[in-house]
Every structure is written in structure tokens, then in C-alpha cells.
Amino acid sequence: MADKAGANVVSGRLGKALTRVQREVDDFFDAALVVPNDARRRLVDAMRYAVVGGGKRVRPLLCIATADLFGVDRATSLRAGCAVEAIHVYSLIHDDLPCMDDDELRHGRETVHLKFDEATAVLAGDSLHAFAFELLSGQHMSGDPFTRAQLVECLALASGHNGMAGGQMMDLAADYEDVPPFDLHSITRLQQLKTGALLSASVEMGMILGHVPHEGRGNLTNYARDIGLAFQIADDLLDVEGDEDKAGKALRKDDEKGKQTFVTLMGVDQARAQARALVDQAIGHLAPYGEEAVLLADLARFIVERDR
Amino acid sequence: MADKAGANVVSGRLGKALTRVQREVDDFFDAALVVPNDARRRLVDAMRYAVVGGGKRVRPLLCIATADLFGVDRATSLRAGCAVEAIHVYSLIHDDLPCMDDDELRHGRETVHLKFDEATAVLAGDSLHAFAFELLSGQHMSGDPFTRAQLVECLALASGHNGMAGGQMMDLAADYEDVPPFDLHSITRLQQLKTGALLSASVEMGMILGHVPHEGRGNLTNYARDIGLAFQIADDLLDVEGDEDKAGKALRKDDEKGKQTFVTLMGVDQARAQARALVDQAIGHLAPYGEEAVLLADLARFIVERDR
Numbered sequence: 262m263a264d265k266a267g268a269n270v271v272s273g274r275l276g277k278a279l280t281r282v283q284r285e286v287d288d289f290f291d292a293a294l295v296v297p298n299d300a301r302r303r304l305v306d307a308m309r310y311a312v313v314g315g316g317k318r319v320r321p322l323l324c325i326a327t328a329d330l331f332g333v334d335r336a337t338s339l340r341a342g343c344a345v346e347a348i349h350v351y352s353l354i355h356d357d358l359p360c361m362d363d364d365e366l367r368h369g370r371e372t373v374h375l376k377f378d379e380a381t382a383v384l385a386g387d388s389l390h391a392f393a394f395e396l397l398s399g400q401h402m403s404g405d406p407f408t409r410a411q412l413v414e415c416l417a418l419a420s421g422h423n424g425m426a427g428g429q430m431m432d433l434a435a436d437y438e439d440v441p442p443f444d445l446h447s448i449t450r451l452q453q454l455k456t457g458a459l460l461s462a463s464v465e466m467g468m469i470l471g472h473v474p475h476e477g478r479g480n481l482t483n484y485a486r487d488i489g490l491a492f493q494i495a496d497d498l499l500d501v502e503g504d505e506d507k508a509g510k511a512l513r514k515d516d517e518k519g520k521q522t523f524v525t526l527m528g529v530d531q532a533r534a535q536a537r538a539l540v541d542q543a544i545g546h547l548a549p550y551g552e553e554a555v556l557l558a559d560l561a562r563f564i565v566e567r568d569r
Numbered sequence: 570m571a572d573k574a575g576a577n578v579v580s581g582r583l584g585k586a587l588t589r590v591q592r593e594v595d596d597f598f599d600a601a602l603v604v605p606n607d608a609r610r611r612l613v614d615a616m617r618y619a620v621v622g623g624g625k626r627v628r629p630l631l632c633i634a635t636a637d638l639f640g641v642d643r644a645t646s647l648r649a650g651c652a653v654e655a656i657h658v659y660s661l662i663h664d665d666l667p668c669m670d671d672d673e674l675r676h677g678r679e680t681v682h683l684k685f686d687e688a689t690a691v692l693a694g695d696s697l698h699a700f701a702f703e704l705l706s707g708q709h710m711s712g713d714p715f716t717r718a719q720l721v722e723c724l725a726l727a728s729g730h731n732g733m734a735g736g737q738m739m740d741l742a743a744d745y746e747d748v749p750p751f752d753l754h755s756i757t758r759l760q761q762l763k764t765g766a767l768l769s770a771s772v773e774m775g776m777i778l779g780h781v782p783h784e785g786r787g788n789l790t791n792y793a794r795d796i797g798l799a800f801q802i803a804d805d806l807l808d809v810e811g812d813e814d815k816a817g818k819a820l821r822k823d824d825e826k827g828k829q830t831f832v833t834l835m836g837v838d839q840a841r842a843q844a845r846a847l848v849d850q851a852i853g854h855l856a857p858y859g860e861e862a863v864l865l866a867d868l869a870r871f872i873v874e875r876d877r
Contacts, residue, residue, distance in 0.1 A: 294730075299758070300742035301735040308730060355695060360687035379668035380741050383691070384734050387663060390695065391729030394702045398721035406715040413706035413721050421699030422602075422616060426692050427609040433688050434608035450607070 275559035282322045282342070287313050289343050293396075307377045307385035308392070312350045315368035317569070319492075319560070320345045323463035324470075326556045327481060331471025337403055341412060341466045344396040348420050349459060351389035354382050356429065362514070369509035390420075403470070411469045419462035428455025435520060443521040449490065452523075456496070457489030480546045487543035488561050494536040495565045497522040501529060508569045536565040583867035590630045590650070595621050597651050601704075615685045615693035616700070620658045623676035627800075627872070628653045631771035632778075634864045635789060639779025645711055649720060649774045652704040656728045657767055659697035662690050664737065670822070677817030698728075711778070719777045727770035736763025743828060751829040757798065760831075764804070765797030788854045795851035796869050802844040803873045805830040809837060816877045844873040 290312045296305045321342030328338035357364040357372040358379060364372055374382035396402065397412045418424055431451040434440045443451070464485035468478050499508060501524050514520075524532045543561045547554040598620045604613045629650030636646035665672040665680040666687060672680050682690035704710065705720045726732055739759040742748045751759070772793035776786050807816060809832050822828075832840045851869045855862040 297731075297735075300739040300748050300755075301730060303742060303745065304730050304735060304738035352695075355691055358688075358691065360691060380666075381738070383663055383666065383668060384738050384741075387660075387694075387698065387728075388730035388734045390698055391725045391732075391734065394721055395725035395729060398718045398725060406718040410706045410714040410717040410721070413702055413718070417699045417703035417706060420695075421703060422609060422612050422696035423605075424699075426696045426699065427605075427612060430612035430689070430692050431608040433692075434611060437611065440608050447608075 272559050275556065275563055278322060278326070278556055278559075279318065282325060282339075283316075283318050285339055286318050286321050286343055286346060289339060290347075293343075294392075303377065303381055304384055304388060307373055307381045308388055310376060311354055311373050311385060312347065312389060315370070316346070316350070317567070318342075318346065319564070320349055320459060320463040322560060323460065323485075323557075324467045326560065327464045327467025328470045329467075329556075330550055330553055331468070331473060333467070333470040338467060338470055340396055340402055341470060342463070344393040344412070344416060345459060345463045345466065347389045347393040347396065348416060348425075351386040351393070352420070352425055352429070352459075354386040354389070358382060361429075361433070364511055366510050369506075408469060408472070412466055415462050415465050415469060419458040424454055424458035424462075425456075428452065428458065431455070443526075445523075445526050448521065448523060448526065452490060452493040453486070456493045457486065460489040460492060461485040480549055484543045484546040484557065484561070487539045487546070488564050491536045491539040491543065491561070492564045494523045494532050494539070495567065497524045498529065498532055498536070499568070500524070503568060533565075540565050580867050583864065583871055586630060586634070586864055586867075587626065590633060590647075591624075591626050593647055594626050594629050594651055594654060597647060598655075601651075602700075611685065611689055612692055612696060615681055615689045616696055618684060619662055619681050619693060620655065620697060623678070624654070624658070625875070625877070626650075626654065627868070628657055628767060628771040630868060631768065631793075631865075632775045634868065635772045635775025636778045637775075637864075638858055638861055639776070639781060641775070641778040646775060646778055648704055648710055649778060650771070652701040652720070652724060653767060653771045653774065655697045655701040655704065656724060656733075659694040659701070660728070660733055660737070660767075662694040662697070666690060669737075669741070672819055674818045677814075716777060716780070720774055723770050723773050723777060727766040732762055732766035732770075733764075736760065736766065739763070751834075753831075753834050756829065756831060756834065760798060760801040761794070764801045765794065768797040768800060769793040788857055792851045792854040792865065792869070795847045795854070796872050799844045799847040799851065799869070800872045802831045802840050802847070803875065805832040806837065806840055806844070807876070808832070811876060841873075848873050 290309065294305055294309050294312070296302055296309070321339065324342035324345055325335065325338040353367060354373045356362050357367055358374055365375055366372065373385055393416060394413055397416065398409050402409050402412070420426065428451050432455055435443060461482065464481050465478070468481060500514060500522070505511065523535070527535060540561045544558045547558055598617065602613055602617050602620070604610055604617070629647065632650035632653055633643065633646040661675060662681045664670050665675055666682055673683055674680065681693055701724060702721055705724065706717050710717050710720070728734065736759050740763055743751060769790065772789050773786070776789060808822060808830070813819065835843060848869045852866045855866055
């Protein structure tokens with residue numbers, strides 16, 4: 262269990278929470294994605310291959326742990342967390358495609374386009390994308406339609422051209438000639454979109470479920486922004502220092518491509534110091550929630566210390 | 570105008586309506602998709618290239634003409650129609666990719682992956698996908714959150730693995746060895762998903778905006794199902810008999826691939842007769858709406874007689 266959840270830095274409390282949410286998310290997708298007895302079988306097989314039984318499930322746990330602060334029932338926050346995870350997984354499937362990052366390994370297994378084929382991978386990503394919004398909009402989500410509409414809007418904004426997909430474009434744009442080399446400012450902006458937007462949405466959706474008014478969202482919004490950036494710096498450090506077997510994916514890719522990252526721009530030591538400072542700052546934003554927010558604090562620490 | 574809207578079979582009334590909706594949809598996307606002054610520029614350029622200034626806009630007009638029957642204000646039905654169109658256009662971008670149908674021409678212009686590149690095409694499709702749900706869920710859509718949530722659910726179901734994407738998988742599956750050759754029953758099922766689901770959603774979203782209760786939706790649901798099938802038979806006929814210049818895309822592709830279609834299974838004459846019978850049947854379902862539904866009747870006729 263400790264191994265699956267990310268090695269010795271995982272506290273008993275966080276390890277337990279991650280193991281539980283990993284099982285719940287797997288069970289949810291396993292039950293929700295029924296393989297049809299026709300030629301769509303291949304598509305749903307590919308969706309299930311990608312979404313059942315892999316990943317740390319950081320985003321669902323962020324959503325659930327935030328919602329817990331406001332007494333939201335767990336079936337509801339789990340469902341919202343699974344919608345964010347469906348978006349995250351669709352983006353991994355598309356990012357791994359030969360025309361994008363061309364990756365062969367994900368969570369220690371073949372990527373979807375290798376296990377199936379490219380066309381199936383494109384469609385499986387598209388289908389998980391639509392599925393996320395199906396999960397959020399139906400009456401199973403919440404009896405309150407205003408909450409459902411807000412959740413959809415939050416996730417659509419975070420994943421589209423002004424969020425995750427926009428950040429991915431900025432990342433790829435480094436390969437196009439007319440884009441100046443990244444500096445720290447532009448990398449920060451890029452990562453706030455590419456990784457940060459969906460992590461922030463996970464927290465915001467927990468607050469939407471908790472009916473937290475906009476003016477009460479500042480602290481947790483700041484927490485999410487700080488861990489988002491720390492998460493990406495940790496990813497860049499993993500790419501340089503990590504163990505491919507533990508990470509379950511190809512590393513050293515940034516260096517091969519000569520790509521600028523937080524680590525190439527700041528150096529390993531300063532990058533690690535910066536990630537830890539961001540985590541301390543993130544945890545500081547949790548102060549008003551006291552002991553109740555201990556899981557979110559654990560999660561912030563885990564994000565920079567993880568080895569996968 | 571007659572040429573753009575689809576030649577001499579377009580009545581003056583329908584021609585006017587199509588020209589108007591084409592201009593409105595173009596203006597809507599032109600205003601809504603603002604090109605940012607950073608490395609996301611390429612992404613939004615690609616989205617705009619695909620979504621501004623092309624296409625017949627049959628789906629927005631279906632949504633608007635249905636909503637008109639129930640007195641919905643046009644800004645609202647246009648916005649919903651644009652959401653359906655965003656989904657339709659994203660699916661065209663992904664379908665045209667080399668790993669899918671590998672098409673070079675769309676609406677008489679280079680496909681997005683040729684004009685830009687494959688990675689940008691994947692992301693532009695993904696971004697239009699998210700954008701559709703952004704359009705439906707925000708307060709600009711409708712003051713009533715229940716309506717917004719219903720619209721999102723309808724469109725997500727129609728576009729995901731149990732709708733459009735599922736149908737596309739069935740279509741591709743013909744190339745995999747373990748799938749039996751299509752018969753008329755399996756092609757009908759496939760096309761009800763691949764093309765029919767989104768056309769039906771266009772009509773259903775018009776009814777959702779009009780607050781039509783489920784038990785009052787039967788006639789227009791049947792209308793949509795019939796024109797959906799007629800639309801696909803007409804597409805298959807176009808593939809055999811059409812003029813590539815007018816169609817603005819490659820034709821004769823089914824035959825090259827040895828693919829079974831309505832036309833290969835029924836022959837040209839029977840397929841045409843079937844399409845016309847479906848249109849008559851569709852128009853019959855409009856009877857309760859009398860003169861008010863004349864545009865939906867015109868649209869049904871246009872769908873089988875169009876030359877692109």
C-alpha cells in the first residue's frame with residue numbers, strides 16, 4: 262500500500278486516504294463504464310483500460326478532501342472527483358499520442374494507442390471527455406441544478422483553450438520557431454494552465470459542492486494555486502532525478518528535447534527549495550480550517566516528495 | 570446565396586434561414602473566440618479556422634427552428650445551436666486526422682492538421698469540445714440552471730461513447746478482423762449513433778429550451794430520428810454520385826475502402842427512395858405544429874436533396 266501510494270513519505274493517514282480513494286475511483290469507473298455487446302466494445306475497453314486501476318488519484322482526493330470540509334456527502338464528492346479524473350485521463354491519452362509527446366509507457370503499462378491503436382485512443386479520450394460532463398450534469402450528481410451547472414462550467418473552463426489544453430499548446434509551442442525561449446515567468450504561466458488549472462478545479466469543485474460563496478473561496482484557491490505550481494516543479498525534478506520503474510513512464514525527456522523547465526532555469530537545489538516553500542505557503546492558507554484540513558496539508562507535502 | 574446554402578433545391582424561405590444562421594454562427598464564434606497574445610495563439614487560430622466560415626450549419630438551424638416553435642428567444646437558441654456546432658466541428662477535426670479517416674479537404678479547404686499540424690488539430694478539437702460545455706453551462710445561456718444542466722446532459726450523452734463517438738468507433742471497427750460485415754440493421758444502428766445522435770440532440774435541445782415536458786417530445790423526436798437516417802443515406806449517395814468541387818471534400822472513399830453503406834446494400838435507386846420516404850415520414854410528424862413548422866419541413870427536404 263505504501264508503495265502504491267508513493268513510498269515512505271506518505272503518512273499513515275494520507276496513505277489510507279489515497280488507498281481508499283483509489284479503490285473508490287476504480288469501483289466507480291468499473292461500474293459506470295459497461296462494455297456493450299457490439300462494435301463499441303473496443304472503445305469502452307480502451308476507456309476502461311485507461312481509467313480503471315492506475316494513477317495516484319490526487320485530483321479526486323483533492324475534490325473529496327475539500328468537500329469534506331463543508332460536510333458534502335462522499336458519494337457526491339466522489340462523483341465530481343471522478344469527473345475531474347476522467348478529464349485528466351483523457352488528456353493523458355491524447356498527450357501520449359505519437360503526434361503529441363509520443364510516449365510508450367504510462368503507469369507502468371503500454372499507452373492506449375499502443376495497447377489498442379491511434380484511432381481508438383483519440384476516440385477513447387474524446388469519450389472520457391464527454392463522460393466527465395455526463396457525470397456532472399445528471400441528477401445523480403446533485404439534486405440542485407445550479408450546483409450541477411456550476412460544476413460543468415468550472416471544469417469546462419479549466420480544461421479548454423483557456424486552461425489545460427491552452428497550457429499544453431504553450432508547451433508544444435516551444436517547438437515552433439516563432440516562439441521565444443521560455444523564461445521563468447512564461448513557464449510559470451504555462452504550468453498554471455497545463456497542470457494548475459485542473460488541480461485548482463478539483464478544489465473549486467469541492468467548494469461548489471459545499472455551497473461556499475465566491476468571497477469565501479480565497480484561502481483554498483490560494484492553496485490550490487500553490488500546490489499546482491509545486492506539483493509541476495516536482496514533476497520537473499522527477500524527470501531529472503526520478504526512477505523510471507517507480508514513475509512508470511519515460512523520464513529524462515525534457516533534457517533530450519533540450520526543453521526549458523523549472524529545473525533547467527533554477528537548478529535542482531533551488532527548484533527543490535522553491536517547491537518546498539510553495540508547499541509551506543499552501544499549508545499556511547489552510548490555517549483557518551484547523552485540524553479539519555490535515556489531509557489537504559498531507560497531500561501538499563506528498564505532492565513534492567512523491568517518487569512517481 | 571443559393572449556391573452556398575446548397576443549390577437549387579433550397580427554397581427561398583430555407584435559403585434565407587440558412588444564410589441568416591450561417592452569418593449568426595460565424596459572428597458568434599468570431600466574437601467568442603478571442604485570439605490571446607501568447608503561445609496559445611496557434612490553438613485559438615486553429616479553432617477559429619475550423620469553426621468560423623464553413624459548414625451548412627444544419628444543426629444550429631435545427632435547434633433554433635425547434636426552439637422557435639416554443640417562443641424561445643433567438644440569442645438563447647443560437648447559443649445552444651453553437652454549442653452543438655462546436656461538438657460537430659471538433660468531431661470533424663478528429664475524424665479527418667491521419668489515424669482516423671485521413672482526409673485532406675473539408676469545406677473546400679485544407680483540413681486542420683494540414684493547415685496547422687496534427688498536435689494542434691488534436692488540441693483544437695479537444696478545446697472546441699470543452700468550449701461547447703462552457704457555452705451551455707454559464708449564466709449567459711439561460712437564467713434557469715435546470716435548463717443549463719439538462720442541455721449539458723443531453724449534449725454529453727449524444728457525443729460520448731453511447732452516441733457520436735460510439736458510432737464512429739463502430740464505423741472504424743469495420744476494419745478490424747473480429748467484426749462481422751455490416752448488414753442493413755447494423756448500419757442503421759451505427760448511423761443512428763454516428764450522425765443521428767447529434768442531429769437528434771439539436772432538436773431535443775430546442776425542446777429543452779422551450780421547457781417541453783418529456784411526454785410532449787414524441788413527434789419532434791421521431792422527426793429528428795427520421796431526418797438523421799435520411800441525412801446519412803443522402804451522404805452515402807453523395808459519396809457515390811456527388812461532385813467533389815461542390816462537396817468540398819474527397820468523395821468515392823467508401824468504394825475505395827470496399828466499405829458497406831446504405832447504397833452498397835440497397836442500391837442507388839432504393840437508397841434514394843428510402844431517403845425520400847423517411848423525409849415524408851419526418852414531415853408527417855410535424856403535422857401537430859401546422860404552418861409554424863414549415864422551416865423544419867423545408868430542412869428535412871433539403872437534407873436529402875443537398876449537393877454537399
